[in-house]
Amino acid sequence: MKYCSLSSAIRAGSALGPQAFGEWRDDNGATCALGAAAAAELGAEYEGGINLGEFWPYGDTARTFCPKGCFPYSNVHVFGLVVHLNDAHKWTREQIADWLESEEEKLGFVTLVEPGEERELATVSA
Ligand SMILES: [Zn+2]
Numbered sequence: 001m002k003y004c005s006l007s008s009a010i011r012a013g014s015a016l017g018p019q020a021f022g023e024w025r026d027d028n029g030a031t032c033a034l035g036a037a038a039a040a041e042l043g044a045e046y047e048g049g050i051n052l053g054e055f056w057p058y059g060d061t062a063r064t065f066c067p068k069g070c071f072p073y074s075n076v077h078v079f080g081l082v083v084h085l086n087d088a089h090k091w092t093r094e095q096i097a098d099w100l101e102s103e104e105e106k107l108g109f110v111t112l113v114e115p116g117e118e119r120e121l122a123t124v125s126a
Contacts, residue, residue: 007100013040014093
């Protein structure tokens with residue numbers, strides 16, 4: 001696993017090409033936020049049917065809410081909200097990564113960076 005957090009993978013993937021809306025990756029190679037994360041983690045030639053929960057399980061388990069206050073998005077999984085911000089609010093993937101990074105901290109996932117070491121994802125107990 002190359003990226004210890006979904007936010008860092010989205011950020012890295014957004015540098016690989018333009019943004020797509022409504023699909024993970026379009027015919028021109030543009031990617032939505034989750035498609036960008038997949039491209040960063042797996043390379044641009046990844047095939048469909050990827051379960052990103054294998055890499056960042058909290059995307060499937062942790063619940064959060066839309067920062068814009070959309071009613072149906074008041075208690076949804078992180079992955080679903082990332083798609084919502086990408087497709088409904090047309091946030092840039094960098095904006096989504098910034099928001100997600102603060103969510104990851106609130107949810108108890110912090111990025112630990114040791115000089116010269118692989119980054120690890122740690123769960124902090126309250
Ligand atoms: Zn919303």
